[in-house]
Amino acid sequence: MCIGWGLGNLDRTVINYAIIHMADELTLSATQTGWVLSAFFLGYALMQIPGGILADKIGAKVVLVAAVLMWSIFTGLTAIAGSFVLLVIIRFLFGIGEGGFQPAAAKVIASVFPKKHQSKAMSLLLASAAITLVLVPLIGSYLIVSIGWRLVFVCAGLVGLVVTLLYRRYIDVPPLKKAGKTSVAKVFKSLLHRPLMWLLLGTFFAIYAVNWGLTSWLPKYLTDIRGLALIEVGLLQLVPGLIMLVCMFCYGVLIDKLSLQANKQVAALFATGIVICLYLMFFAETIVGFIVYQSLIMVFITYIVVLLPSILLKALPQAVVGTAMGIANTGGQLAGFATPVVIGFLIDYTDGSYVSVCYLLMACAAICVPNMLLLSTSVDTHSSDQS
Numbered sequence: 001m002c003i004g005w006g007l008g009n010l011d012r013t014v015i016n017y018a019i020i021h022m023a024d025e026l027t028l029s030a031t032q033t034g035w036v037l038s039a040f041f042l043g044y045a046l047m048q049i050p051g052g053i054l055a056d057k058i059g060a061k062v063v064l065v066a067a068v069l070m071w072s073i074f075t076g077l078t079a080i081a082g083s084f085v086l087l088v089i090i091r092f093l094f095g096i097g098e099g100g101f102q103p104a105a106a107k108v109i110a111s112v113f114p115k116k117h118q119s120k121a122m123s124l125l126l127a128s129a130a131i132t133l134v135l136v137p138l139i140g141s142y143l144i145v146s147i148g149w150r151l152v153f154v155c156a157g158l159v160g161l162v163v164t165l166l167y168r169r170y171i172d173v174p175p176l177k178k179a180g181k182t183s184v185a186k187v188f189k190s191l192l193h194r195p196l197m198w199l200l201l202g203t204f205f206a207i208y209a210v211n212w213g214l215t216s217w218l219p220k221y222l223t224d225i226r227g228l229a230l231i232e233v234g235l236l237q238l239v240p241g242l243i244m245l246v247c248m249f250c251y252g253v254l255i256d257k258l259s260l261q262a263n264k265q266v267a268a269l270f271a272t273g274i275v276i277c278l279y280l281m282f283f284a285e286t287i288v289g290f291i292v293y294q295s296l297i298m299v300f301i302t303y304i305v306v307l308l309p310s311i312l313l314k315a316l317p318q319a320v321v322g323t324a325m326g327i328a329n330t331g332g333q334l335a336g337f338a339t340p341v342v343i344g345f346l347i348d349y350t351d352g353s354y355v356s357v358c359y360l361l362m363a364c365a366a367i368c369v370p371n372m373l374l375l376s377t378s379v380d381t382h383s384s385d386q387s
Contacts, residue, residue, distance in 0.1 A: 001105050001171075004068050006128035007163055008098050011075040011156050012040055013132055014140045015091075017219050018149035020230060022087070030352075032084050034344020037216040039091035040098075041336030047099020048333055052326025053184055055104040056319065060111070061173045063104035069164045070097025076157025079150040095333075102329055107322035108173055110313055116256060119310040123252025126306055130248045133215075134241035141234030184323075191324055196315060199371055200308060201331035206367040207304050208332035210274060213339040213361050214297070221354055226287060239291050240298040247302040255303075255310050264372045267307055270300035271368035278365060282358040304368060311375060335364075 015022075015037065023033050055063045074094035081087035105125055113121045143152050191197050222233045255263055274297055281293035309325065316324050339360075346356045 001064070001108060002125055002128035004064065004163055004167060005101065005105065005125055006132050007156075007160055008068070008071060008101060009129040009132040010136055010140075011071060011094070011160065012098070013136045013215065014144075014152060014156065015040075015078070016216050017136065017141050017230065017234070018144050018152065020220055020223055021144060021149050023220075026082075026084060026087070028084060030344045030347040031341075032344070033220070034341040036084070036087055036091060037340035037344075038337045039088040040095040041212065041333050041340075043092040043095025043097075044099045045095075045330050045333035045337055047096050048103060048330040049188075049323070049326040051100025052103030052107075052322040052324070053188075054100060055107040055322035056187075057184070059173065060104040060107040060322065061167075061171050063100040064108075064171060065164060065167045067098055067101040067104065068160060068167055070094075071101075072157050072160025072164060073097070074157075075160060076154050078153040079157075099333070103322045103326040106309060106313065106325040110318045110321040111173065115314050118313045119256040119306065120252040122309050122313065123248050123255075123306050127245060127248035127252075130241065130245040130302075134238060134245055137219075137234035137237035137241060139234075141230045145230060187320055187323055188327075191316075191320060191327060196311075196375070197324065197327055199375055200312060200328040203304075203331070203368055203371040203375075204308060204328050205331035205335045206364045206371065207271075207301060207308070209335035209339045209364040210278070210297075210361050211301055211305065212336040213343055213357070213364070214294075216336075216340040217343050217357070218294075224352070225354060226290070228287070236287070236291055240295045243295045244298040244302050247299055248306065251303050251306045252310075255307055260311070260375075263307055263311075264375050267304050267372040268369050270303050271365055271372060273297075273300045274365040274368075275362050278358060278362045282354060304372070339364075 019028075019033055019036060022028070022036070028036065051063055051067070071094055074090055074097055077090050078087070078094070081090055106122075109118055109121045109125070140152070143155075218237075219230070219233050222228045222236070223230060228236070258266070277293045277296045277300070281290055281297065284290040284293060308328070312324055312328055313321060342360065343357050346360065347354065350356055
């Protein structure tokens with residue numbers, strides 16, 4: 001699963017570097033650039049809940065294989081985009097294809113691993129995305145400059161087709177357990193009656209607004225505002241990427257060892273740290289200061305990103321984990337859709353300034369503080385009915 005998740009993140013992340021050349025070639029405004037970066041997340045968000053339901057009903061392996069196949073096809077098709085509209089359509093369908101992967105992966109983790117090891121398993125899965133964030137800035141930026149963005153997407157799509165065949169042959173998921181005939185509507189309604197789900201959905205939205213806002217626009221910010229070449233951006237982004245990777249591995253173990261009360265206090269403290277570091281990062285006078293504060297943001301944000309699905313895995317019955325992850329992660333992917341578009345609009349509206357972008361991301365991070373502090377009550381309330 002880690003190979004597939006890493007590839008999926010590579011396919012969706014490389015466009016954040018390719019968009020610099022794509023925008024020039026297709027003469028895209030900042031607002032149009034935002035729509036291109038967001039289109040994937042709209043499709044991805046729309047597929048979260050259906051993907052989770054399908055994983056619970058027909059099995060996680062079917063959803064995983066279908067997801068890798070579809071996103072690989074549309075990654076490759078990105079290379080033929082010759083206009084803004086066609087590019088948006090392809091990226092949207094790419095998001096639809098990948099949307100079922102994470103709910104299905106959560107279903108596998110819930111089925112295979114005991115609860116005391118599920119945070120570690122989830123952190124290993126998420127770490128594959130962190131590896132991508134290390135590789136894409138360096139290798140991706142080099143390939144985009146040397147062979148062109150179109151050929152990069154063709155190669156990524158072909159690798160995905162190979163991974164699809166490997167998944168079909170080697171992924172081994174326990175068969176679905178026989179369960180009572182509980183309707184999808186009843187499960188869905190039951191989950192939405194839990195305060196936990198609404199808090200998770202809101203917190204997923206807030207933290208991923210910061211995450212995807214930074215991931216999607218930082219390369220362009222560093223080239224346009226800080227005056228760096230694309231290769232220089234790739235080299236500098238290795239530092240926060242490597243820090244995020246190390247944190248992914250460490251936090252999975254730490255979260256399993258700490259109590260829920262301790263975890264939510266650490267997460268609230270780290271969310272406060274994100275707010276402060278965002279301000280210091282955008283107003284840093286030197287590029288060294290910028291990277292230092294960005295790296296601290298990665299330390300803080302990674303903890304929350306690992307903790308949120310871990311809470312869900314431990315608080316809910318295995319039979320509904322796929323659907324529940326789909327609901328919660330919808331918030332994160334709607335943020336991935338909305339944030340780049342809003343940022344693009346703000347940049348156009350303020351004649352290229354990123355000051356309003358800084359305050360937007362700070363506000364999103366601040367939302368996480370009360371949400372994390374409220375999560376424990378929500379989990380405790382329902383902890384007695386998990387059988």
